[in-house]
Amino acid sequence: MLFNSFKFLIFFPLVCLVYFLLRSNRSRTPFLLVASYFFYMNWKPVYAVLILASTAITYFGALLMERGGRKRLWLSLAIILNLAILFVFKYHNFINGAVATLLNAVGLRWPVPDFRLLLPVGISFYTFQALGYLIDVYRGTLRAERNFLTYALFVSFFPQLVAGPIERARNLLPQFHQEHRFSYTEAREGLCQMLWGFFMKLCVADVLSQYVDAVFNNVGQHNGTSMAIASIFFAFQIYCDFGGYSNIAIGAARVMGFGLMENFHRPYLSLGIKEFWKRWHISLSSWFMDYLYIPLGGNRCSRGRHLFNLMVTFLVSGLWHGANWTFLLWGALHGVYQVVATLWRQLFGIRQYNSLLKRIVARLFCFVLVVFAWIFFRANNVGEAFTIVSNIFTNWAMPYVDTSVFSIGLAGLALLVAKDVKDEAGWPVGAFHSKRRWVRYLSVVGMISFILLFGALDGSQFIYFQF
Amino acid sequence: MNHEVKHFLRSLTVVAILLIAVDICFGLLFDRAFLRLPRSDKMPSTICHRFVDRPQVMLIGSSRCHHHYDATLLADSIASIVGKQADVFNYGLDAIYVGSSLAVIESMLQRHTPDLIILDANSHEFDVVYRKTISVASPIYWSDDIMRHHINAAVWSNPLTMLSSLYRYRNAMPLRMAEAKFGGPPPLRGFVPLDEVLDTTKAYPPGPTTEELVVDSLVVGNFRHVARLCSEKNVRILVVDSPRFRPTDNSNLVRQLCRECNIPFIDFYDTPFFNRRPELFYDPGHLNATGAHIFTSLLIDELRNHLAPRQ
Numbered sequence: 218m219l220f221n222s223f224k225f226l227i228f229f230p231l232v233c234l235v236y237f238l239l240r241s242n243r244s245r246t247p248f249l250l251v252a253s254y255f256f257y258m259n260w261k262p263v264y265a266v267l268i269l270a271s272t273a274i275t276y277f278g279a280l281l282m283e284r285g286g287r288k289r290l291w292l293s294l295a296i297i298l299n300l301a302i303l304f305v306f307k308y309h310n311f312i313n314g315a316v317a318t319l320l321n322a323v324g325l326r327w328p329v330p331d332f333r334l335l336l337p338v339g340i341s342f343y344t345f346q347a348l349g350y351l352i353d354v355y356r357g358t359l360r361a362e363r364n365f366l367t368y369a370l371f372v373s374f375f376p377q378l379v380a381g382p383i384e385r386a387r388n389l390l391p392q393f394h395q396e397h398r399f400s401y402t403e404a405r406e407g408l409c410q411m412l413w414g415f416f417m418k419l420c421v422a423d424v425l426s427q428y429v430d431a432v433f434n435n436v437g438q439h440n441g442t443s444m445a446i447a448s449i450f451f452a453f454q455i456y457c458d459f460g461g462y463s464n465i466a467i468g469a470a471r472v473m474g475f476g477l478m479e480n481f482h483r484p485y486l487s488l489g490i491k492e493f494w495k496r497w498h499i500s501l502s503s504w505f506m507d508y509l510y511i512p513l514g515g516n517r518c519s520r521g522r523h524l525f526n527l528m529v530t531f532l533v534s535g536l537w538h539g540a541n542w543t544f545l546l547w548g549a550l551h552g553v554y555q556v557v558a559t560l561w562r563q564l565f566g567i568r569q570y571n572s573l574l575k576r577i578v579a580r581l582f583c584f585v586l587v588v589f590a591w592i593f594f595r596a597n598n599v600g601e602a603f604t605i606v607s608n609i610f611t612n613w614a615m616p617y618v619d620t621s622v623f624s625i626g627l628a629g630l631a632l633l634v635a636k637d638v639k640d641e642a643g644w645p646v647g648a649f650h651s652k653r654r655w656v657r658y659l660s661v662v663g664m665i666s667f668i669l670l671f672g673a674l675d676g677s678q679f680i681y682f683q684f
Numbered sequence: 685m686n687h688e689v690k691h692f693l694r695s696l697t698v699v700a701i702l703l704i705a706v707d708i709c710f711g712l713l714f715d716r717a718f719l720r721l722p723r724s725d726k727m728p729s730t731i732c733h734r735f736v737d738r739p740q741v742m743l744i745g746s747s748r749c750h751h752h753y754d755a756t757l758l759a760d761s762i763a764s765i766v767g768k769q770a771d772v773f774n775y776g777l778d779a780i781y782v783g784s785s786l787a788v789i790e791s792m793l794q795r796h797t798p799d800l801i802i803l804d805a806n807s808h809e810f811d812v813v814y815r816k817t818i819s820v821a822s823p824i825y826w827s828d829d830i831m832r833h834h835i836n837a838a839v840w841s842n843p844l845t846m847l848s849s850l851y852r853y854r855n856a857m858p859l860r861m862a863e864a865k866f867g868g869p870p871p872l873r874g875f876v877p878l879d880e881v882l883d884t885t886k887a888y889p890p891g892p893t894t895e896e897l898v899v900d901s902l903v904v905g906n907f908r909h910v911a912r913l914c915s916e917k918n919v920r921i922l923v924v925d926s927p928r929f930r931p932t933d934n935s936n937l938v939r940q941l942c943r944e945c946n947i948p949f950i951d952f953y954d955t956p957f958f959n960r961r962p963e964l965f966y967d968p969g970h971l972n973a974t975g976a977h978i979f980t981s982l983l984i985d986e987l988r989n990h991l992a993p994r995q
Binding site: 437 | 686688853857
């Protein structure tokens with residue numbers, strides 16, 4: 218089920234209503250579990266089996282580890298089984314194709330055929346969430362959950378099931394044991410956050426996507442100026458698409474009394490690339506930090522090893538996003554950025570941006586680097602990515618203009634940037650939180666009306682569902 | 685019921701009342717503005733046909749209709765064929781597929797009887813994925829029974845969502861209304877030629893195929909219904925599948941339907957004359973201005989066979 222579908226507008230209030238009518242967790246947990254599976258099965262029912270399998274493997278794996286003895290064996294087995302599912306559905310065809318190409322180059326034939334399988338929505342999200350739990354239990358930082366239903370709900374909790382935030386068990390699991398009472402403040406804040414998420418998705422991401430798709434899907438027909446505009450638009454599209462989803466997810470959970478972690482913290486206002494990764498897809502980057510980068514040795518090792526760890530982490534992050542060379546290249550590019558930034562810091566020390574102008578220049582420079590990398594992320598293939606890059610630097614002419622995208626998209630974008638700048642500067646609260654009641658009401662009504670009139674209300678998918 | 689819940693319900697009620705008030709006000713405003721819109725190529729055909737004057741020859745279809753049929757050339761030629769002046773208008777528009785076009789024809793036939801309808805359609809437009817494009821007609825949901833019926837049939841939630849005026853004018857409809865209002869009349873009777881020439885060195889996505897087509901039975905049913913309606917009202921209808929640069933499939937489905945309904949079908953889909961001639965195309969799916977001129981001329985020759993003056 219999509220958040221931006223009519224079904225969700227019926228589903229969510231009903232779930233909240235029943236959830237608060239049920240008084241104890243003994244009935245709430247099974248109810249939320251059924252609701253979460255219903256939410257997921259609306260897309261392709263049979264793939265719920267995969268969530269169940271992943272849940273069962275990690276649940277029993279954690280219990281067996283805690284029972285003592287052969288901890289490493291149980292951990293390895295559970296990780297391998299989970300990653301095997303991920304491999305079959307997500308990476309098999311990519312690796313199979315790469316091996317076949319390699320063998321063909323030396324005159325050998327590779328007999329293994331591709332699988333014709335639809336990628337299960339959100340498979341990378343719930344797999345990584347479950348793996349995080351497993352590793353925490355292995356490390357002894359978390360006790361294994363005894364109640365299967367509670368654990369199953371942790372893996373499949375509907376607000377964050379298909380596109381995160383990838384929650385940590387130590388944050389979310391205990392919340393399923395707490396009795397949440399209805400809170401006016403939490404409900405209001407949650408709904409406002411959802412509303413802002415819908416605005417980001419429907420009025421910015423989906424509007425800009427019309428221009429981005431027109432250019433990136435017809436690379437041959439556009440000049441460098443259009444491609445540069447489309448690349449910048451894509452940067453905001455993916456931010457508003459994924460950030461919008463995260464806001465809806467966090468807001469929906471908050472209405473029911475659950476606190477999910479922040480996933481985006483005004484990423485395009487970062488002063489540097491390292492800061493960008495502390496603000497962009499925080500739940501994933503911190504996952505990689507905790508479960509990959511630090512176990513590899515982090516920065517507490519030789520300089521060469523440290524840089525190697527950085528590259529590996531970002532290459533894996535690229536692969537996490539999809540089985541395609543474009544994602545791998547995107548990850549590699551960010552890895553190179555990190556390596557250069559690290560070396561720069563070691564050679565020249567950490568820069569202080571003590572004037573507004575310096576801060577603006579630093580932010581713009583970081584934004585340009587990020588946009589450049591997004592070209593590889595969005596392009597349909599590596600060849601087209603390089604065509605776009607070369608066109609941006611050589612083929613300048615009058616850009617393709619889509620009046621509705623430029624008027625609505627840019628208006629939405631202006632509002633988004635204004636809010637981010639306001640929040641970053643810590644200026645007083647906005648219209649949703651005004652002290653005057655009528656301002657609050659009118660801003661909410663105005664925002665809903667704006668979304669209805671100018672949002673792209675055709676129920677398009679969220680980009681990150683494919684990961 | 686505790687204080688927090690009461691407080692929340694009270695706030696929700698205020699927001700709901702305000703929202704309904706805004707919705708009604710905007711609805712009245714937009715509906716009023718909408719009914720006064722002039723004939724324009726800025727508005728979807730599914731809407732503007734309702735208000736514009738009544739052409740004797742109506743061209744309808746997707747962007748391939750919009751950019752392929754030179755309505756002025758057709759007007760001159762049809763006058764010479766049928767022996768009287770004919771007002772021809774091209775209602776083609778991007779992303780308006782055969783399902784929407786059929787609904788428009790059916791709606792139009794309720795109040796106007798044109799002499800000739802030329803429907804540009806190809807097989808892949810019958811795919812079920814295009815069903816919900818009929819929603820662009822939502823501004824006339826309450827004023828047109830036929831369109832309301834089709835909109836309701838397309839998506840299960842439409843009878844509920846269409847209660848909101850703001851939703852009916854969604855997807856930036858007010859902007860398009862402003863364009864229609866202030867953009868002036870369409871210069872070429874709705875026809876918009878494309879100037880550039882297809883660059884064969886560039887990579888284009890493959891053309892549509894009917895290999896994995898999921899035929900929308902609703903649209904097929906409407907096709908038969910419209911054919912019957914035209915026959916009853918003595919309106920001539922022709923179906924044309926216009927050329928593609930590199931045909932990737934065939935027009936069997938449309939041909940079969942036309943044969944079944946006794947509608948003339950003129951197939952240019954894989955005409956060798958157009959096949960792989962980049963100088964006639966803008967992109968693999970659309971003719972450029974030169975191609976459109978040639979195509980319209982060839983179509984007129986075909987029309988001579990089909991349009992004998994009525995006795």
